[in-house]
Amino acid sequence: MRRARVAPPPRAADVAILGAGAAGIAAARRLLATGLSVVLIEARERVGGRALTARLAGQAVDIGAHWLHAAQENGLVEEARRLGLPLFDAPQEPRLVVGAREADAAETRAFHAGWSQLAEAIQEIGAKDDLAPASAALERLSPEAAAFAGTLAFAHGPFACGATLDSVGAADFAAARDDLDLFVAGGYGALVARLADGLPVALATRATRVDWSGREVRIETNRGDVHARALVVTVPVPVLARGDIVFDPPLPAGTRDALHALRPASYEHVILAWPGGPLREAANTTIAFDGDPADNLGLLANFDGGVLHYADLGGPLVGRLGSPAARADFVRESLAARFGREAVAGLRVLHASRWGEDPLSACAWMVAPPGAHGARAVLREPVGGRVLIAGEATSSTLWGTIGGAYAEGERAARDAATLVGGIAAGARIG
Ligand SMILES: Cc1cc2nc3c(=O)[nH]c(=O)nc-3n(C[C@H](O)[C@H](O)[C@H](O)COP(=O)(O)OP(=O)(O)OC[C@H]3O[C@@H](n4cnc5c(N)ncnc54)[C@H](O)[C@@H]3O)c2cc1C
Known part of the structure; x- marks a missing residue:
């Protein structure tokens, strides 16, 4: 650097x-x-x-922010172009994993429909009601999508906002611009x-x-x-x-x-090298795991063309676990519980971030x-x-x-x- x-x-x-x-x-x-x-x-x-x-395992890895969000109005996109730094597409919608398996077509359809339904309902509620929590939108999920309500609440809450949907105002969520995301080389x-x-x-x-x-x-x-x-x-x-x-x-x-x-929102990365793991074919892919929103993690698999993964924790779970080491253990144990202990034998934690504990940031x-x-x-x-x-x-x-x-x-x-x-x-x- x-x-x-x-x-x-x-x-x-x-x-x-x-x-x-x-x-x-x-x-x-x-x-x-x-x-x-x-x-x-x-x-x-x-x-x-x-x-x-930072450089981890020979790869440039962001310990904090990684996604160039809202690329159409993000001034950093223009700066990257001016400096001649290549930009490439970030994944848009996550891939759903149920238990240890890829979701089937019907599950994927319901999950993706729920993804949009939730975002749209928060927009509608937030435009009218400054006092409503973003979680009010969960009631509007279709019956098929409601089967994934917990996973969707995690994806839009702790994984996207670093906070549970009931602690985020629908108006604040609705005001946030959400269009194309990019990554920048280096x-x-x-x-x-x-x-x-x-x-x-x-x-x-x-x-x-x-x-x-x-x-x-x-x-x-x-x-x-x-x-x-x-x-x-x-x-x-x-x-x-x-x-x-x-x-x-x-x-x-x-x-x-x-x-x-x-x-303050809580959001921390646990950066993994997991070359032989079950997600080795999922290049540059976000993974949503079907599960309890209070106890879940999100994953960006094989980012930037390498074999490293971000396992991301957000919301109250971060504080509950209490330390970077405990967060790293949680990630390993969650993946072991899902995919089996043998599957995580080759998993190495390269870094667990500590932005919330850092007195100069104190939040994500x-x-x-x-x-x-x-x-x-x-x-x-x-x-x-x-x-x-x-x-x-x-x-x-x-x-x-x-x-x-x-x-x-x-x-x-x-x-x-x-x-x-x-x-x-x-x-x-x-
Ligand atoms: C894990 C994580 C992942 C994230 N992912 C993304 C992402 O993918 N995309 C994205 O766009 N954003 C992401 N963010 C958010 C993004 O990093 C922040 O929104 C952004 O960096 C904030 O910039 P800032 O200039 O407002 O504050 P900061 O970057 O925090 O700058 C404030 C500066 O003030 C300094 N400071 C503090 N106290 C003092 C003092 N007393 N005297 C002098 N200096 C002081 C600090 O050291 C710091 O350098 C992420 C954040 C985290 C923690």
Whole structure:
């Protein structure tokens, strides 16, 4: 992975940005293009945040985000094309496995019909009723599809949202754009990191306090203070909500309420090498296992033309299992229970992710429970004419995605440029 330049933070810039994930990187690129000076303040020793590509078993593997969702409006698709990185189709609908066997034609038909029925019913309910949970749509499944209600609830809930359908507002689910998905050669994390090449990033620099009581913003970090005319905050919402960065004066009550109204979603990868397993012929295929939604996993088999699989866990199960090692054991035992112990003899766990346990992410992304979809828009409102919040959580339509974070970083940069332009004349900072 190519790295951004490691530099100590400059003392001042027109705009300071907290967090060098997709949103922070997008904001910095956009602000630099308008001629403003920028500093990106990043607590980790790398850029990319929840986008990270590693090499496992000789293959580029995304430890966080992997899918370029909503490709038609995802700005990263254009960036990948500009950089000459090949894009290829992601699987659209999952293949159903019942017990240890491939579903038959009737089961597959019922499952796929249920897949669309559920998504459409959530759209209809969400358009009318801000207070309804997405699970209200389960009642609308046809009798054939209802035979797979648990599997469908898992696929659209913990597997797609990182949360159960009763904890996600139908309005929030309905607002999320859902069209073509793509993968990018070399990994999504590597693409995001490349976009930070040459940006003025201060790595290993943790913001601890923001003083926005004066005309300027003063950011305290473990490596000294930074002064700026405006601040773009892209740190994950749970990090902000629990007060890891002290705001002086405190953020307005409306902003604080909105931070607390959104809920952290849990989603973790367990990355497997399973070359001789029963799914060895399923190239680049998502697998839905018929089963209990509270205890299920989703699989992306043989991704990127290799023999590795993502086994993905989401929702309350992630917390219940409690650790990456326990999640890896759960995956092995679930697959053994389904396919037999002999079938998993050659299965190796290469990595189990820990985004929820990581204090700098503390979630996979944020979901809005019933009644809370509007919190995303509240977070987009500028605070005090100089502080802007951006990230996946502030996107109403692409929440939970890199594409959403990137678009939100660009939006915050436009707002910051306007605010800085509007601030009383004086020598430019930085
Ligand atoms: C397992 C998993 C799978 C996912 N799959 C997909 C997928 O397939 N497709 C997709 O589009 N999205 C996916 N996502 C979601 C996606 O990764 C996020 O929506 C996106 O990366 C968020 O970007 P961001 O810029 O908002 O936040 P982040 O990437 O989290 O960036 C915020 C940055 O702030 C930094 N920070 C935190 N505290 C401080 C501080 N005090 N001072 C300075 N810096 C600080 C963090 O270190 C981090 O770098 C997945 C997420 C996970 C966890």
